Amino acid sequence: MKKIINKIRTSIWLYPTIYSLFAFVLSISITIIDKTYTDESLNYVNELFYTTSSLAQAVLSIIAGAFITISTFTFSTTMVVLTMYSSQFTPRVVENFLNNKTTMKSFGIFLSGFIYAITSLLFIDTNKDGNLVIAASVGVIYIIVGLVYFLLFIHNVSTHIQASDLISRLHEEAIGEIEKYTNFAKESEIISEVKLEKIIDKKNFIKIFARSDGYIQEINYQRLKKFAQRYKCIVCFKKVVGQFVSTETRILIIYFEGFEDFTEIVLNELHQCILIGNKKTQAQDFSFTIQKIVEIALKALSPGINDPNTAVHCLKIMGVLLRNLANIEKGYIILKEQNEFGFIIYEAFDFEVLLYDAYNQIMFYGQKDVSIVVAGFKSLRFIKAKASQNNREIIDEYAKHVFNKRENKAFGKLEFSKIQKEFNDLLNF
Template sequence: MKAKVQLWYSNHKNIINTTKFLFISIVLLIIVWFTDVNQMDVTVVFPELMLLSVEMSKSLLTTLAGVFLTVATFTFTTILTVMTTYSSSFTPRVVQRFINKPHVLSLIGIFIGGFFYSVLSLFILQDLPTDRRILAGTLGVFYAIAAMIAFMLFVQQVIRDIKGVNLIQDIYDEAKILIEQEADQRKKSQRFEEEKIGKSIRLYANATGYFYDINFEILLDLIKDLSCELVINKKIGEYISKGVYLADLNLTQKDLPEELNEDKAEFLSKIADCFLLNRIKNITRDYHHELTTLVEIALRAISPGINDPNTAIDCIGKISNLLGQLFSTRNKYIVVNTTEQAKIIYTSYTVEEELYLSFYQLIFYGKEDPSVAYAILEGLYLIYMIADDSAKTSVKEFFDYAYEIAFENMQTSFDRKHLQSIRDDFIENRDDQSDTTAVREK
């Protein structure tokens, strides 16, 4: 149930952020109705000095309605400009990231809410005696001050986020949190021994979309009485078509219990329904989304139109650090949920797959740039130093693969000599325990 609620919220997040301040406006209008129309005494809360006359309130609210509408239009134009800048300078992937920030669409919602409050308050005040002092105008003033503070915070945030170094650091920080959680869960996970598996049953997708999440509550309830492990072979963020192989239900006995075996297809379909597929990716759990964003920013930076290798080098360094932390654990799977008899196991990418997915485009497009090629090899060296011993062989093989491609594409002997130096250092010092310990501690 929780996973489905999160899925619904993710799909409607933008409209919720935009319209939630309409509800605040409705609450304020209800307060105005009770205090100004029904003449409730508010001097206990607000001094009489802060209450405005009906004429002053009408004039103020009329002005605020126009201001809120104008600023909402200006804010929307600013957001579109920032989105265009992000898309052209970095990658279209960061556009949605910018929109999802709470201060962005919420600001438009603040001004829209203020517009509705101002206009509807005028309807409430139209028949009130002109000699009365009311609360509607005072609330409008407070709302306008709050809206202006929100606008200043928005401007400050936009100025900060438009700088590439800040954007890259924010993406890195978010990816680091997800990868630390992933590595910690991997370290704590233990599986059943393979020889205990009696029968393996394949599960297939019932729908099409991006693998968003798993409804663990229902899934555990379905398999709680089975002695089994459910091994999920698809990764969160992957696009899955209907009928595609999803997971294996590994039983310790020879077959399902008799009561389940009679309706085997229906039972397996119910399990498959617990895999939530969506039209958009789950960026809150998929560290690959952040890694891919860093890769795309690096690729855009080394493109001929921008030609900014230093930004690419910065991204490569951060990607390498993240992968090193990910490979610091021996396990490549997570035991997500368990009962006394059943386990749900989420398998992740192998070391070879992670390295290839993260670096193959960078190697292809940066192989002729000496600084980018050196940064890639330096990053792989760092990954080797941080990684667990079980991952070192794969990292070494990928280092040799990247070195061979880069070395063959260097145009001058000096560039080749520069690459040769880091390879020699890698061969001679890669297993230096003092260096490895120092890097891991940092």
């Protein structure tokens, strides 16, 4: 059910379907008013809004033509934007444009406006002379709203195709998810691998494997916690959101004392807490948003685009994002109340892995560009400013790894001095 809801929520047809149903109902309602309650409605609505049926027919014909023209232009523009997103940035950011509410609401207004106009035309009775209707006035209001949304759509497209605006929106999305994770980690206890072994020592266990191939999209931790409390067991989740699993992959282990019969119904309840799909989502996975920024930087460094300034900007944004994760520690998070029997343990994000995934490809493909190497060291300095002692050592080790690989490159004396200065400033920070 969760997978179906997510598919509906991210579908391009959600708003057009809702708005079109509303337009159809509105058309029928206006028709009923025009045919049955015209005299009564004159007491509440100014007669200025009433027109003859023949004039209404002409106006609604114009409105229907206008809406279908706007819809055609909108869909054509959207296809161009999606092609540009895929070729110039990364295919992973296409859904960011499609999931934008302004874009989807614009589609809904344009299609529903056409449906209202064409349906009202169907119901209008032109046989009676002097027959007054309000359908045309409602259609005029509809087209005015449609034109406003058309301007919003154009403005939306003009801002969304800018790399800086796209990176800024990805930054805001990632910051929100990172704050949720760091706040949750602060409220919970993080234990080491050694302490975890002591907790699960001498307990019976059962391994749970994934039921389908794909990426872990979401984990319902609260529901898992209730499951652990109900069956007085420890649910140990040794995967993080965003990882790819197969049917042969062990995703979690249930630890319990004594004898416990976990039937197929019970295990099915457990699997319902884990959403696995054929693609990554950013619902709980801030690393996926960071990956999008990395891919934008890599596209900018490609010979076909050759836009190093965008890559430098991406490095700065990644430094700001990972700065908020610089004090997390490697280990396992325990989700339990005090003196509570039956809880869950799941793997925390590893800062070293996040750092490597964020910087390695950019530093590799940009190793011949001094501005990229220098920007990389400056970005690492942002992270080090708020890093824990252990993570500071990880940053220094990675910086040494990057510097040693670049040291042998054919840089001039001035270029190499800039790199060395930033490297030394990072180590001495």
